[in-house]
Amino acid sequence: MDYCFGIDIGGTTVKIGLFSEVGEMVMRWEVPTRKGNDPSGLLKDVKDALENCMSEKKIAKENILGIGMTAPGPVTADGVLHNAVNIGWGAVCLAEEAEQIIGISPVCIGNDARVAALGEAAFGAGKDAKSMLMVTLGTGVGGGVVLNGHILMGESGVAGEIGHMTIDPYETETCGCGKKGCLEQYASATGMVRAAERFLKKTETESVLRQLEKVTAKDLWDAAKAGDRLANEITDFVCDRLGSAIANAVYLVDPEMIVIGGGVSAAGEFLLDKVAKAYQAKVFAHSRNKKFALAKLGNDAGIMGAAALILSKTE
Numbered sequence: 001m002d003y004c005f006g007i008d009i010g011g012t013t014v015k016i017g018l019f020s021e022v023g024e025m026v027m028r029w030e031v032p033t034r035k036g037n038d039p040s041g042l043l044k045d046v047k048d049a050l051e052n053c054m055s056e057k058k059i060a061k062e063n064i065l066g067i068g069m070t071a072p073g074p075v076t077a078d079g080v081l082h083n084a085v086n087i088g089w090g091a092v093c094l095a096e097e098a099e100q101i102i103g104i105s106p107v108c109i110g111n112d113a114r115v116a117a118l119g120e121a122a123f124g125a126g127k128d129a130k131s132m133l134m135v136t137l138g139t140g141v142g143g144g145v146v147l148n149g150h151i152l153m154g155e156s157g158v159a160g161e162i163g164h165m166t167i168d169p170y171e172t173e174t175c176g177c178g179k180k181g182c183l184e185q186y187a188s189a190t191g192m193v194r195a196a197e198r199f200l201k202k203t204e205t206e207s208v209l210r211q212l213e214k215v216t217a218k219d220l221w222d223a224a225k226a227g228d229r230l231a232n233e234i235t236d237f238v239c240d241r242l243g244s245a246i247a248n249a250v251y252l253v254d255p256e257m258i259v260i261g262g263g264v265s266a267a268g269e270f271l272l273d274k275v276a277k278a279y280q281a282k283v284f285a286h287s288r289n290k291k292f293a294l295a296k297l298g299n300d301a302g303i304m305g306a307a308a309l310i311l312s313k314t315e
């Protein structure tokens with residue numbers, strides 16, 4: 001039996017999964033993320049973790065098909081990870097460095113949002129679809145396009161980066177990326193809170209949200225579900241922008257289905273319906289009936305997608 005490792009590098013922990021050659025997760029654990037100016041310290045911790053696992057499970061190095069790894073930033077076609085600011089690295093050849101330090105090859109890397117999309121396509125909500133668009137609504141808005149089992153990475157690593165599509169050219173506030181009017185400014189958890197604050201300021205409409213000291217995205221969606229009129233106006237506004245961005249993406253890649261994930265997707269079918277309706281209002285009639293589904297893998301999408309990076313190569 002052959003195996004592979006799927007590794008998801010996060011800001012606080014590195015998640016590691018051992019997978020069989022048919023994609024079954026055999027073991028899953030985490031190590032703390034070692035911060036530094038470069039990835040060498042973190043990769044040494046990963047090497048120790050993998051070697052412990054291999055000796056415990058009595059797996060020889062020859063039986064490891066490779067390591068898939070998420071990268072916390074854009075990855076260009078030459079394998080360079082850029083702007084991994086959250087973790088303190090500059091531009092690094094992450095795959096090459098990982099192969100040298102860990103001593104296992106190949107190491108395949110991909111941007112974390114793209115790899116999570118691949119995970120959902122290979123093992124989760126998109127398992128039976130030939131193509132899908134994934135949109136992750138979390139602290140930011142991430143995304144990925146999977147076509148025929150392969151994730152579109154792009155030359156400069158931004159293929160599927162739906163969160164930074166310009167959706168309002170007249171926006172006055174600046175996005176985390178430095179531009180103005182990105183989808184992320186409305187559809188991320190923080191963007192939704194910002195939209196709520198704007199609505200609360202500019203209207204007099206009664207709302208349960210006015211009783212809260214600080215509104216969260218969850219408060220907003222809970223209030224909308226409970227029938228609060230203003231909360232529904234705000235979530236309609238947010239979903240209208242999200243629906244526009246998805247429609248724009250569909251005009252470009254026309255996937256079979258759209259998968260919505262990330263923390264905000266905990267609002268469930270109620271959110272999914274609103275997004276689907278907003279999308280349907282923006283596209284040609286014959287392309288309205290796309291399947292919208294919620295992501296299934298949660299926090300494991302990263303390690304599973306990372307494993308799929310290796311397993312899709314060895315099929």
Ligand SMILES: [Zn+2]
Pocket residue numbers: 163164175176177178179182184
């Ligand atoms: Zn942006």
